[in-house]
Amino acid sequence: MNFLLEIGTEEIPDWMIPGALEYLGGRFSELLPNVRTDATCRRLTVRATEVPEKEPDREEWVLGPSASAPPQAIAGFAKKQGVAVEQLVQRDGKFAFLKQIPGRETRAVLAESIAGLVLKIPFPKTMYWTAKSGPRFIRPIRWIVALLGDEVIPFEIAGVQSTNQSAGHRRMGRPRFPVTFENYEQALRENGVILSADERRAKIQAEMPVRIKPDPKLLETLVYLTEYPAVVVGDFDPEFLALPEEILTTVMRAHQKYFSVETEHGKLAPQFVAVMNIAADPDGLVKHGNERVLRARFNDAKFFWETDQRRTLEDRVEDLKSVTFQAKLGSYHDKTQRVQGLVAILGGSEHAIRAARLCKTDLTTELVKEFTELQGVVGGLYARAQGEHEDVASAIYDHYKPVSMEDSIPRTASGQFLAIADKLDTLIGCFRIGLIPSGSKDPFALRRAAQGIVKIIVESGRRILLRTFVAKDPKLEEFLLDRVRYYFRDIRGFAYDEVNAVIAARWDDLVDVQKRLQAIQAVRPTADFEPLAASFKRIANILKQADYTGTGRQIEPDLLEAGPERDLYDAFKQVRRTIASLEYQPALEAIATLRPAVDRFFDKVMVNVPDLRVRDNRLALLHSLLTEFSTIADFSEIVTNSQETKV
Amino acid sequence: MDSFQQILFKLKAYWAERGCIIQEPLDLEVGAGTMCPETFLRVLGPKPYRVAYVQPSRRPADGRYGENPNRLYKHQQLQVILKPSPPDIIDQYLGSLEAIGIDLSKHDIKLEEDNWEAPTLGAWGVGWQVMLDGLEITQFTYFQQCGGIDLDLVPAELTYGLERLSAFLQMKDSVYDIEWTRGVTYGDVRFKDELQYSVYNFELADVPTLWKLFDLHEGEAKRLLELYPKYLEKDRFPLLPAYDQVLKCSNLFNTLDARGAISVTERVGVIARVRKLAVGVAEAWVDQSQIAEAVSA
Numbered sequence: 045m046n047f048l049l050e051i052g053t054e055e056i057p058d059w060m061i062p063g064a065l066e067y068l069g070g071r072f073s074e075l076l077p078n079v080r081t082d083a084t085c086r087r088l089t090v091r092a093t094e095v096p097e098k099e100p101d102r103e104e105w106v107l108g109p110s111a112s113a114p115p116q117a118i119a120g121f122a123k124k125q126g127v128a129v130e131q132l133v134q135r136d137g138k139f140a141f142l143k144q145i146p147g148r149e150t151r152a153v154l155a156e157s158i159a160g161l162v163l164k165i166p167f168p169k170t171m172y173w174t175a176k177s178g179p180r181f182i183r184p185i186r187w188i189v190a191l192l193g194d195e196v197i198p199f200e201i202a203g204v205q206s207t208n209q210s211a212g213h214r215r216m217g218r219p220r221f222p223v224t225f226e227n228y229e230q231a232l233r234e235n236g237v238i239l240s241a242d243e244r245r246a247k248i249q250a251e252m253p254v255r256i257k258p259d260p261k262l263l264e265t266l267v268y269l270t271e272y273p274a275v276v277v278g279d280f281d282p283e284f285l286a287l288p289e290e291i292l293t294t295v296m297r298a299h300q301k302y303f304s305v306e307t308e309h310g311k312l313a314p315q316f317v318a319v320m321n322i323a324a325d326p327d328g329l330v331k332h333g334n335e336r337v338l339r340a341r342f343n344d345a346k347f348f349w350e351t352d353q354r355r356t357l358e359d360r361v362e363d364l365k366s367v368t369f370q371a372k373l374g375s376y377h378d379k380t381q382r383v384q385g386l387v388a389i390l391g392g393s394e395h396a397i398r399a400a401r402l403c404k405t406d407l408t409t410e411l412v413k414e415f416t417e418l419q420g421v422v423g424g425l426y427a428r429a430q431g432e433h434e435d436v437a438s439a440i441y442d443h444y445k446p447v448s449m450e451d452s453i454p455r456t457a458s459g460q461f462l463a464i465a466d467k468l469d470t471l472i473g474c475f476r477i478g479l480i481p482s483g484s485k486d487p488f489a490l491r492r493a494a495q496g497i498v499k500i501i502v503e504s505g506r507r508i509l510l511r512t513f514v515a516k517d518p519k520l521e522e523f524l525l526d527r528v529r530y531y532f533r534d535i536r537g538f539a540y541d542e543v544n545a546v547i548a549a550r551w552d553d554l555v556d557v558q559k560r561l562q563a564i565q566a567v568r569p570t571a572d573f574e575p576l577a578a579s580f581k582r583i584a585n586i587l588k589q590a591d592y593t594g595t596g597r598q599i600e601p602d603l604l605e606a607g608p609e610r611d612l613y614d615a616f617k618q619v620r621r622t623i624a625s626l627e628y629q630p631a632l633e634a635i636a637t638l639r640p641a642v643d644r645f646f647d648k649v650m651v652n653v654p655d656l657r658v659r660d661n662r663l664a665l666l667h668s669l670l671t672e673f674s675t676i677a678d679f680s681e682i683v684t685n686s687q688e689t690k691v
Numbered sequence: 692m693d694s695f696q697q698i699l700f701k702l703k704a705y706w707a708e709r710g711c712i713i714q715e716p717l718d719l720e721v722g723a724g725t726m727c728p729e730t731f732l733r734v735l736g737p738k739p740y741r742v743a744y745v746q747p748s749r750r751p752a753d754g755r756y757g758e759n760p761n762r763l764y765k766h767q768q769l770q771v772i773l774k775p776s777p778p779d780i781i782d783q784y785l786g787s788l789e790a791i792g793i794d795l796s797k798h799d800i801k802l803e804e805d806n807w808e809a810p811t812l813g814a815w816g817v818g819w820q821v822m823l824d825g826l827e828i829t830q831f832t833y834f835q836q837c838g839g840i841d842l843d844l845v846p847a848e849l850t851y852g853l854e855r856l857s858a859f860l861q862m863k864d865s866v867y868d869i870e871w872t873r874g875v876t877y878g879d880v881r882f883k884d885e886l887q888y889s890v891y892n893f894e895l896a897d898v899p900t901l902w903k904l905f906d907l908h909e910g911e912a913k914r915l916l917e918l919y920p921k922y923l924e925k926d927r928f929p930l931l932p933a934y935d936q937v938l939k940c941s942n943l944f945n946t947l948d949a950r951g952a953i954s955v956t957e958r959v960g961v962i963a964r965v966r967k968l969a970v971g972v973a974e975a976w977v978d979q980s981q982i983a984e985a986v987s988a
Contacts (some may be wrong), residue, residue, distance in 0.1 A: 054781060055819060057804035085802075167804065171817045171833055173776065173845045183817075184833075186778060214785065215795050269801055276799075300825055301803075306968065318825060320799035330799045333824025333859065340761050342863065347759065 045193040046225035047076055047092040047154070051162055052187035052211050055085045058268035060182060064088060064165045071161050077155070082239045084271040086211075088162075089239065091225065095192065099147030108132065108139040151192050158190060159201045174202050187211050191225055213237050214270050216323060236323070237271045244273050248319055256303040256317055257293070265301065269319040278302075278335045282314040284342045288425045289347055294415055297339045302338070327594035348410035356430050357423065360405035367407055370488075373473040376404045382473075385466045390508060392461035399439035399462050402427060406440075420444040446496050449535050453500045460504045466492040468513055477519040484676075494527040495535075501554045502531070511552045528554065532561060541683040542568070548678035560676050563628035568682075572636040579642045580679035583666045586651055592663045599668060603661040608644040613665060615641040620672055626674055635673050642669075695857045695871045698791050699745060699769070702851065705790040706743040706771050709783060714744035719935060720942040723748050723809075724770030724850055728934055731812060734774055734834055735973060736980045737843040743771040745853070749942065750951035754889035757882045760865035761855075764888045765881070769851040776833060776847030784831065784849055788823070792860060799824050807832045811965040812939055813839035813973070816848070828856050838973020839966075892949045901950070905943040909964060912936035916971040925982045930975050937968045 049072075056064070065081040068090055073081045076092035083089060086237050108121035111134050122129045125141045132139045163179050170180040179202045190197040190206035199206050202463040210223045212235025223231045229239050238244050239679055245267045252275060266273060267524045284292065288314045296302040296316050305315040325331055364377035373379065392400070406412045406423030415422070424441020428434065433459050442454035443462045454460045474480070474488050501508050512518045528551060532538045538561050546560045567573050586592075604610045615638055623631040651662045673679070717727040724730060724746035733740045744769050754764030761889065773780060781802075789795060802819035807830060809815070818832035830850040834842055854866045854877070863869050864885050867878030914935035924926050943960055947953050953961060 055802035055804075059804075147935065169817060171835055171845075173833055175775075175845070176841050176843050184778070186777075214781075215800070219782075269803065302825075318799075320824075321801050322796075322799050325797075325799075326798055329797050330824050331797065333826065336859075336862070336864065337825040344759070368957075371957075 045097060045150070046187060046191075047090070047095045048191045048223070048225045048228055049158065049197075050187075050189035050210055050223075050228075051088045051185060052189070053086055053088070053181070053185050054183040056083075056088075056182050056268075058085060058265050060167055061085070061088075061268045062264075063503050064167065064182075067165050068162075071164075075157065076150075083241065083268070084237060084239065084244075085269055086214075086271060087237075087239075088165075089228075092226075093518065094518055095150055097151075098149045099153065100144045101147045104139045104143050104145055105135060106143050107135065108141065111139050113139070140280070151195065151197055154190070154192060154197045155187045155199045158197065158206075159199050163199060178202060181430075188222075189223060191223075194224065196469055202311060209236075213321075216272060227494050238273075241267050243268060248273050248275060252303075252317060253277060254313070254315060254317065255306045255308070256651060257306055259262045259297060259303055262297055262301060262303060264479070266319040269301075270319060272321060272323055273319050274323055274325075274405055276318045276325055276331050276334065277305075278316050278318060278331050278338065280316065280342060284346065285312060285314060287342070287346055290418065290421050290425065290558075291349070291411070291415070294418055295345055296338070298415075298417060300334070300338060302334075303397075318515060330449070334340055344414065345411065348414055352409040352411055352426065353429065357402045357405040357426055357432070358430075361401060363408045364404055367404075370473065370477075372477045376407060379469060380404055382469050383462070384514075386465035386469055387461050390465060392465070393435075395433055395435040396439055396458035396461045398432070399427075399436045399443070399458055401467060402432070402436070403440045403443050403462060403466065410610040446499055448492070448532075449499065451505050457504075457506075460500050460506065464497050464508065467497050471497075471524070472514065473482055475517050475523070480519060480523070490523070491527065494524050495531055497524075498528050498531045499535075499552060502558050503556045505555050507553055507555055509552050511555060525551065528557070532557070538565060539568075541681055545677035545679060545681035548681050549675055560628050563632050564677055566629050567632040567636065570633070570636060572639040573632070574682065574684040575641040576642065577679040577682035578638050578684045579639070579646065580670060580673075581682075581684075582646065583670050584680040587663060587670065588669055590651075590663055592667060597660065597664045597667075599664045600657075600661050604665070605649070605658075608641070608648040609662070609665070612638075612641045612645040612669075616665070616669055616672070632676060635676075638669075640671075692861055692870070693792060694752045694873060695853070695869050695877060697872075698857050698860065699853065701791050702769055702787060703743060703745075705787045706741075709741070709773075711741040711743040711771065711773075714742050716744060716746050717938075719938050720749050721746065721938055722750055722941060722945055724768040725809060725814070725848065726812065726938060726941065727770070728931060730770060730848065731837060731969075732843055732931075732934065732973070732976050733810065733815070734772065734837050735840060735977050736848045738980075739844065740772065740774045740846075743769065746770050749888075749945070751888070751892040751946045754885060754892055754949070756889040757867070757878075758886035760867065762883050763854065763866065763881075764868040764885050764892070766880075768852040769849075769853055771849040771851075772846050773849075774846035780847045781831075784821075784829070787849075788828075791856070793823070803931070805830065810962050811944070811969060812837065813966050818848075823859065826855060826859055828852060828859065838976075839970040840973055840977060842894045892946055896946055896950050898947065898950055898952045901943050901947050901952070905940055905947070908939040908943065909968065912940065912968045912972075916968065916975065921977045925979055926986060928975075928979060930972055930979060933975075934972045937965065937972060940965050 045175050059085045065083055068088060069079055069081045072090050072092065076095050078093045079090060081090050107126060109117040119129055121139060122132055127141055132141050158546050163181060167182040167510035170182055172178045172180050173184040185202050185204050187209060188201060188206040189208060189210050191208055196206055208219045208222045211220055212218050216236025218235055221231060221235060221541060231420045232239050245263065248263065248266060254277060292312060293304045296304050303317040305313040305317060307313045316338060320330050364380060365375050369376045369379045374691065380401060387400045402612045406426060408417060409422060411422050412419050420443050421441055424437045427440050435456060438456050439458035439462045441457035443466055445451055445454050445463055454463045469495050470488060471490055474490055479488060501510060511521065515526055529543055529547065532543045533540050542561055542564045546557055546564060551557050604613050608615055619634050619638055623636045625636065653659050703713050714729050727746055729742050729744060747765050748768050749765045751764060753762050755762045773965060785795060801822045803822055805820040806817045807815060814837040816832040816834040820827045820833055821829040828851065832848045834848060836845045838841065854869065857869045858866055861869055867876060867882065869877040871877050871880050875938065912933050919928055944965060
């Protein structure tokens with residue numbers, strides 16, 4: 045049998061739909077074969093084929109009283125199960141009965157489970173609409189189609205009863221019409237709805253008549269914002285091209301959901317592409333309306349651009365005194381002063397320091413008040429327009445970067461220094477006054493700031509000793525370390541134990557951390573590495589149990605026993621000499637050659653011998669091994685299969 | 692082509708036919724139609740209610756001296772509340788657009804997610820901005836909470852931006868060119884407000900005086916709210932006048948904000964002060980309504 049479920053709703057936010065489908069697909073696949081899901085902004089659809097009419101029959105052991113129970117108890121159990129005592133068998137020392145459970149009708153199972161399953165879709169923000177105690181969903185549910193074969197699966201959600209009646213496009217379809225599994229997509233199509241997201245996407249792409257700037261995210265938005273998408277190409281006055289491209293594209297994309305259009309030479313063309321939720325625009329009204337709206341938006345932007353230019357960024361530095369950064373951390377003017385200082389300490393050039401002075405002044409411009417997402421960018425554009433050095437302008441332009449872990453880092457050294465200093469100042473300040481992120485609460489986006497710093501340092505290869513700036517604040521240091529781990533582990537994909545091992549050695553220099561991680565990653569698959577790591581862990585345990593701190597003790601070669609102990613010492617000296625001049629990876633390979641010597645030592649030599657001098661000397665040898673070779677990574681942090689914990 | 696006032700008449704008539712009381716605007720300064728007691732207080736409690744009214748809404752920071760073609764210190768909202776929201780609410784709404792002459796078969800309508808929140812009122816809801824050929828013409832909200840209280844019945848709130856809608860229908864690029872009625876433009880009627888209030892809000896408003904007024908109104912609202920629990924004849928207690936004081940505070944806050952007199956961090960604190968009063972009135976209102984119910988039952 046075929047199964048069709050359509051949950052008809054008011055318009056679901058586009059970005060939540062793929063997640064909802066994934067959830068529905070997963071849950072229905074637990075119940076039904078061949079599940080596929082589809083959606084538009086007004087319907088979530090699940091279909092399945094070859095659905096059996098009923099679940100298979102099952103057998104289940106029902107356990108009763110123990111074999112030694114009094115006869116009344118046994119009789120009582122048999123009676124309760126509806127069988128004669130003779131039919132009971134003994135199982136695991138108990139009377140038992142093999143109960144035959146006929147499989148339930150799929151229709152009944154679905155009627156019972158669909159409502160609960162649908163209401164459990166994890167939407168980010170739900171609402172209630174029937175009454176305070178009513179069910180919650182992303183938007184009100186208005187109709188439900190639920191069919192198994194030709195029959196309706198009866199159930200209700202929020203007072204809406206399932207039927208075979210679907211609903212069409214708000215303006216191009218009938219409000220209600222019957223559907224079957226077989227004619228479902230066709231019936232929707234006749235009522236102005238393209239069910240398949242792939243088909244809607246393909247339709248939009250096919251209708252794009254001009255070169256558009258690719259924008260996959262916007263495309264997905266429009267695919268799920270429409271039931272029947274169609275493309276409209278509009279024009280705007282080329283005079284607006286005098287405005288910076290960033291501003292025009294932001295207005296089009298973020299505010300109007302339009303694609304920007306490029307000329308053959310990759311320049312912005314005076315055109316835009318809108319996607320409407322209706323088949324055609326025969327009288328050009330949609331085109332004309334969108335053009336009017338865009339004109340008003342561009343006029344606003346132009347007005348702001350021109351008004352803002354009446355005062356230079358330099359003029360605005362003083363204004364920052366009345367823009368609060370944070371009550372206890374002062375104004376943006378105060379912040380600017382601190383950031384300038386930090387840029388200087390980090391080693392930024394005159395240009396970087398100049399950029400620091402001006403970087404926040406765009407907060408006082410009308411354009412940034414209107415398009416907050418353009419902060420920094422606008423400052424950079426104004427700086428360029430006002431004749432600041434290009435290095436200054438681009439540093440300001442980039443200094444909020446990276447805004448996410450996918451975003452790129454600032455392009456220039458000045459931009460990188462400024463971005464690090466700005467974020468570092470925010471972190472140091474907020475931690476100092478106790479604004480420390482906890483759980484999901486991070487109003488100042490400190491995690492993003494810290495990750496941004498890490499990303500800039502590592503990807504730019506700058507040898508900035510980050511720890512020295514945060515060492516005074518143990519909480520901040522720990523927070524930052526957390527972000528360092530996160531970056532290498534979750535963003536860069538290094539194994540967590542490798543990250544732990546490398547960081548345990550030291551993490552002042554993040555570029556160096558990366559180099560050591562790459563070395564470990566390369567050496568790890570070789571045969572000797574993990575066993576040696578296991579031995580190092582063993583050494584660490586031995587030293588710990590012996591409370592051995594090793595301070596001031598030298599190895600006394602004379603006390604070393606000939607054979608494995610002496611051999612290990614010689615190997616140790618040899619490797620120590622070798623690695624002094626080596627890069628990390630060959631050094632690790634050299635250290636790994638110690639493995640046979642270490643293994644033999646543990647096989648043949650007792651550490652805990654009665655002679656304390658010999659014992660301490662052995663501990664000193666092990667301690668030297670551990671400390672000398674733990675500068676690249678603390679091998680005892682490596683998780684190995686052959687982990688030995690015994691001493 | 693319909694004039695501004697004809698569009699208004701038609702929308703009012705449309706919603707009157709659908710059971711709405713047609714109210715007149717609140718006679719106090721407010722930032723949005725939502726803040727009027729007709730919305731803020733009426734959405735509380737279990738009683739169904741339908742109302743529509745035009746509310747001149749003041750946003751001091753949006754003033755542009757009458758120079759910007761799209762931005763106004765004071766704009767006119769048509770506020771429609773349907774409590775509880777009927778299942779065909781969106782169709783009814785689309786019908787209202789047809790009633791003012793928009794042929795929906797020839798235009799693009801999209802409902803784009805836009806959740807609404809008013810921190811000073813302890814109110815939020817989920818909904819959409821309704822886009823007509825790329826122009827936001829209406830804010831559509833299913834209220835969930837008001838005055839910090841979960842609502843018994845979920846109202847639908849429709850807020851039409853009348854200037855935008857009229858400019859669209861009349862194909863005007865500037866709101867000031869909208870024909871208000873024959874031979875009279877929007878600019879003729881409203882330009883002076885825009886200019887003079889911009890000058891006042893941005894240049895001449897006296898900050899210490901505004902703070903003093905804020906404190907006075909806050910004090911009066913507080914005094915009343917503290918009196919309420921002790922007051923014996925609850926059903927005649929003046930909560931509506933108390934709420935007036937809250938609205939005064941809200942408008943003063945907006946004016947101070949436009950004047951640049953409130954820092955980002957102060958903002959949070961002042962919003963919390965107004966919110967506390969609004970929540971206090973809402974709670975007392977619910978209590979008072981329950982008492983009135985009990986008495987009449």
